[in-house]
Amino acid sequence: MEFFSFGNIIVYIDKFIKFINSIFFVILIIGISFALIISPVDYLQGDSVRIMYVHVPSAWIGLSIFSLIAVSTILNFIFKIKNLFLLIKSLAPIGLLFTCLSIVTGSIWGKPTWGTWWAWDARLTSMLVLMLFYVLFIISLKYFKNNENLTKILSILSILGIINIPIIKYSVEWWSTLHQPASIKFLGTSSIHPSMLIPLFLMLLVLLLYCALIFLMKYKTEIIKIKKQNIKRL
Amino acid sequence: MIIEFLKMGGYGFYVWLSFLIVFTFCSLLFYKTRKTLKKYEKEFAKELDKLPAEHKKRIAKSSKVISSILASKNKLS
Numbered sequence: 287m288e289f290f291s292f293g294n295i296i297v298y299i300d301k302f303i304k305f306i307n308s309i310f311f312v313i314l315i316i317g318i319s320f321a322l323i324i325s326p327v328d329y330l331q332g333d334s335v336r337i338m339y340v341h342v343p344s345a346w347i348g349l350s351i352f353s354l355i356a357v358s359t360i361l362n363f364i365f366k367i368k369n370l371f372l373l374i375k376s377l378a379p380i381g382l383l384f385t386c387l388s389i390v391t392g393s394i395w396g397k398p399t400w401g402t403w404w405a406w407d408a409r410l411t412s413m414l415v416l417m418l419f420y421v422l423f424i425i426s427l428k429y430f431k432n433n434e435n436l437t438k439i440l441s442i443l444s445i446l447g448i449i450n451i452p453i454i455k456y457s458v459e460w461w462s463t464l465h466q467p468a469s470i471k472f473l474g475t476s477s478i479h480p481s482m483l484i485p486l487f488l489m490l491l492v493l494l495l496y497c498a499l500i501f502l503m504k505y506k507t508e509i510i511k512i513k514k515q516n517i518k519r520l
Numbered sequence: 521m522i523i524e525f526l527k528m529g530g531y532g533f534y535v536w537l538s539f540l541i542v543f544t545f546c547s548l549l550f551y552k553t554r555k556t557l558k559k560y561e562k563e564f565a566k567e568l569d570k571l572p573a574e575h576k577k578r579i580a581k582s583s584k585v586i587s588s589i590l591a592s593k594n595k596l597s
Binding site: 296297501 | 554556561567580588
């Protein structure tokens with residue numbers, strides 16, 4: 287448990303921030319070059335397919351962060367682990383940003399593909415619901431100072447929000463939607479060519495590194511806030 | 521050739537707008553997060569400066585958090 291002390295964590299945070307800073311721009315340039323220049327044009331959608339390289343990773347990140355937050359909130363409710371609470375607080379704004387980006391870039395992609403910016407389609411609506419859960423989460427974190435009440439509210443939001451995750455995932459199969467079914471399957475054969483998969487995973491790596499960087503900076507800020515409150519006791 | 525690349529087969533507006541939105545908002549969050557971190561590091565260092573020198577030295581030795589903040593403050597100044 288000593289390993290997870292704030293002292294040890296902050297040392298590793300500094301090391302990780304330095305490491306990410308040293309490789310980030312190289313990977314960003316490679317990712318952007320693949321996404322905008324090297325990857326081929328889609329036979330049906332033309333160059334508009336390049337929007338996929340920011341839209342799909344944003345959606346994956348938005349969904350993954352909410353799942354992580356929901357599990358952490360429930361674990362925090364049961365075991366009262368302070369580090370988990372800081373993790374939730376640091377991750378929520380990142381998840382909200384990527385959910386919003388996925389909705390906005392999806393809407394931009396929708397215009398040339400479907401002929402409309404927005405449709406109350408099952409996938410789009412369930413993503414909008416996810417965004418609302420993020421907003422409620424962040425508002426609760428900001429305005430509820432009582433820890434006991436906050437933990438309860440966050441747990442309720444997590445349980446309700448986690449129900450929405452499989453709805454988002456399977457909405458394209460359960461309902462007739464404008465949104466296409468998943469082209470990338472982790473269990474099974476993907477219907478996307480490697481020449482498009484490589485840029486997609488490179489852009490995912492770029493955005494994951496960015497998320498890690500923001501998360502580490504936010505986590506460090508939270509640790510400093512706690513230490514600042516306790517400075518008199520040192 | 522550059523014009524063709526920018527036009528993206530007629531989809532340039534949609535493609536560039538998407539990338540621009542992603543990079544603008546990611547940059548905004550990055551700068552806001554970094555600014556908040558620096559602000560708290562500075563405030564914390566100021567609080568530490570108020571402590572007697574001997575006490576400050578002792579806690580900087582015993583607390584990794586404080587020594588890390590003091591190190592980043594020294595880098596800033």
